[in-house]
């Protein structure tokens with residue numbers, strides 16, 4: 120049986136550090152770090168995520184503003200709200216919850232966010248900095264995974280890391296972070312041939328494809344570290360990951376559960392990015 124990587128416990132420790140750094144920040148500057156979250160439309164999952172972000176901000180002492188816009192919001196209206204937030208000195212981080220309704224151009228919207236307030240690290244300027252290994256913000260999920268690996272004392276340098284999934288939010292930046300940490304990195308996707316042969320090479324296997332229990336024990340090397348980014352529903356409607364936890368946990372040396380693994384870290388990293396943005400802005404104004 121493998122070690123279960125406890126994302127809730129690591130997240131609680133990280134949030135406690137952020138909270139005490141925030142107290143210090145407020146003492147030194149006389150105001151709190153501020154995050155604005157913009158949600159357009161009625162997607163129920165997105166609403167839950169946004170509420171969790173708001174509550175997390177309050178928990179660590181941030182200013183939190185949530186803008187709930189109707190489904191019929193025009194691109195012009197959304198862009199003009201972003202412009203206003205870009206020049207709002209109380210706001211240090213801006214997050215536009217994705218996905219957006221189809222009539223809104225995600226790329227254009229993300230491009231409008233001031234890169235210094237882009238706490239998702241989705242803006243091309245921040246993506247470019249990540250490629251070069253010289254960044255202020257990291258996308259929250261890959262950043263959270265790096266903290267989980269660090270806190271679990273898992274060595275990365277020289278290891279074979281296989282990532283299943285190539286999204287801009289997780290797979291691609293994850294590959295870059297593992298590369299910066301000196302892993303040998305392979306990215307797999309829906310067109311990869313002999314997937315099982317590739318995943319079996321992994322010392323560290325990271326799965327982010329959104330398919331319930333897709334990775335089974337025959338795809339995993341004995342003793343591998345398995346990180347499951349999935350948030351899926353099984354045949355009974357129960358929350359589960361992209362990895363078949365029951366079988367894979369018998370052969371992995373360490374594994375993240377779903378829920379309680381990667382998920383809790385994502386919002387914690389958003390808090391970290393917002394604090395970093397506020398500190399940078401405070402320094403620039405001095």
Ligand code: GUN
Nearest residue numbers: 214215216217218239259
């Ligand atoms: N929707 C799902 N995950 C994310 C995220 O990390 N950031 C944003 N902005 N939207 C999301």
